[in-house]
Amino acid sequence: xxxxxxNDFAVLNTGRKMPLVGxxxxxxxxxxxxxxxxxxxxxGYRHIDCAAIYGNEPEIGEAFQEMLGPxxxxxxxxxxxxxxxxxxQHYAExxxxxxxxxxxxxxxxxxxxxxxxxxxxxxxxxxxxxxxEVGAILYDDIHYKVTWAAMEKLVEKGLVRAxxxxxxxxxxxxxxxxxxxxxxxxxQVEGHxxxxxxxxxxxxxxxxxxxxxxxxxxSPDRAWKRPDEPVVLEEPVITALAKKYNKSPAQIIxxxxxQRGVVTIPKSVTESRIKENIQVFDxxxxxxxxxxxxxxNKGWRYIVPIITVDGKHVPRDAGHPLYxxxxxx
Numbered sequence: 001x002x003x004x005x006x007n008d009f010a011v012l013n014t015g016r017k018m019p020l021v022g023x024x025x026x027x028x029x030x031x032x033x034x035x036x037x038x039x040x041x042x043x044g045y046r047h048i049d050c051a052a053i054y055g056n057e058p059e060i061g062e063a064f065q066e067m068l069g070p071x072x073x074x075x076x077x078x079x080x081x082x083x084x085x086x087x088x089q090h091y092a093e094x095x096x097x098x099x100x101x102x103x104x105x106x107x108x109x110x111x112x113x114x115x116x117x118x119x120x121x122x123x124x125x126x127x128x129x130x131x132x133e134v135g136a137i138l139y140d141d142i143h144y145k146v147t148w149a150a151m152e153k154l155v156e157k158g159l160v161r162a163x164x165x166x167x168x169x170x171x172x173x174x175x176x177x178x179x180x181x182x183x184x185x186x187x188q189v190e191g192h193x194x195x196x197x198x199x200x201x202x203x204x205x206x207x208x209x210x211x212x213x214x215x216x217x218x219s220p221d222r223a224w225k226r227p228d229e230p231v232v233l234e235e236p237v238i239t240a241l242a243k244k245y246n247k248s249p250a251q252i253i254x255x256x257x258x259q260r261g262v263v264t265i266p267k268s269v270t271e272s273r274i275k276e277n278i279q280v281f282d283x284x285x286x287x288x289x290x291x292x293x294x295x296x297n298k299g300w301r302y303i304v305p306i307i308t309v310d311g312k313h314v315p316r317d318a319g320h321p322l323y324x325x326x327x328x329x
Contacts, residue, residue: 022047
């Protein structure tokens, strides 16, 4: 059998290393997320993915305070920390204050990576989801190119080591590249065997951008899951590989991503799962096995805010001119 590639990191276009498996913290409840981060760092994770909108950065900061520092288990520079700029803070003068709040909450002096969370903006202000009286989101049409220029200043000030994008499509990535003085290092998007992102991954590779996959296990805990939907963790292709390699279905999926060079950020607050999710560097899938997982692709995007209009389920933000998912990829 081929010797597995034991690299457990991707190399960013800045030359810095980004661990291929990180702990996701979206939907990790306050009261549980601090312990999850501590377990992750104790289990060998060196990458934690955060965002202001998750509402749990102050608690993650408590974990960092306990675990990172000159006299602690780990040095700050040993751990790669990502956070994200929320949709209400896309104006140039709002970007640095938003980052400074995240740094204060996380109890850190800098971030390794800061992402624009979505290309489309909401109305400015302190309300994360500003709405009209009838409950429709209040949008803003400020362009992400303006936001990007402000993100670049954070790198120049040493507040963040790298900047990137989240939920942008291929056209929007190229739009940023056309004006960027500092190139995006990472694109974070939903990615799993049902949404393999083959074209977008190729697009990023061609441009020296690393892809990070969120909801890598198909987000089985999402509230809007229909009872009749297939479950990616139960796919026969994946369960057969799990049996062959004596691994869990989740480990097979994470290995598939990391073997494609895709950074993966599975979320868990369960100690056993947190430990299991990073045990993926001691085996390798054969090329045809890799292809069989990729072939499960259905183009299914789960993480889209949905609203009901006239009895129909429609994407909430699809009418915004900068909404990313109206394009093929």
